[in-house]
Amino acid sequence: MTAEEVLDRARYWxxxxxxxxxCTGGMVAAALTDVAGSSTVFDRGYVTYSNLSKMQMLGVREETLAANGAVSEPxxxxxxxxxxxRADAGLVVAITGVAGPGSSEFKPEGRxxxxxxxxxxxxxxxxVxxxxxxxxxxxxxxxxxxxALLLAAMD
Structure with missing residues (x-):
């Protein structure tokens, strides 16, 4: 599975x-935009590393962050x-995690x-x-x- 396959499938649909x-800091957006012609499919990428940026740019609620933390499914x-x-897109993948090094009692490295x-x-x-x-x-x-999640969403 490659970024090119994701873009081809999105273009088809x-x-x-x-x-x-x-935690990926824009790596998914970079993988997609490394492919020539990606601008016909890729709209934008948000890199929201801080909690404040998650709230300001994406509308993540302060209550959600307080109750669950940044690294959580909610x-x-x-x-x-x-x-x-907010985007001109019909499909979005979001990622938040602990890349490491370091972890806490509740958020282990690699989650x-x-x-x-x-x-x-x-x-x-x-x-994961x-x-x-x-x-x-x-x-x-x-x-x-x-x-892989993006590709599977277009099956």
């Missing part, structure tokens, strides 16, 4: 894509739905939460536990997983 990224859901509401929002469909969320495999590997694996 007439879908535009946006991303809402935290936050990922609000990131994806906020991007879907990444994803959300997939598609116009006219219920938002899906999931959490990569473990303490290192920051670069968590980010790369999260990028690949996000691309």
């Amino acid at each position: 007439g879908l535009r894509i946006a991303t809402a990224e935290s 936050t990922a859901r609000e990131m994806a739905e906020g991007a879907l509401a 990444v939460c994803f959300a997939l929002a598609k116009a006219g469909h219920m938002t899906r969320t999931e959490t 536990h990569y473990g303490a495999i290192g920051r670069a590997k968590v980010r790369a694996a999260s990028t690949e997983h996000a691309l």
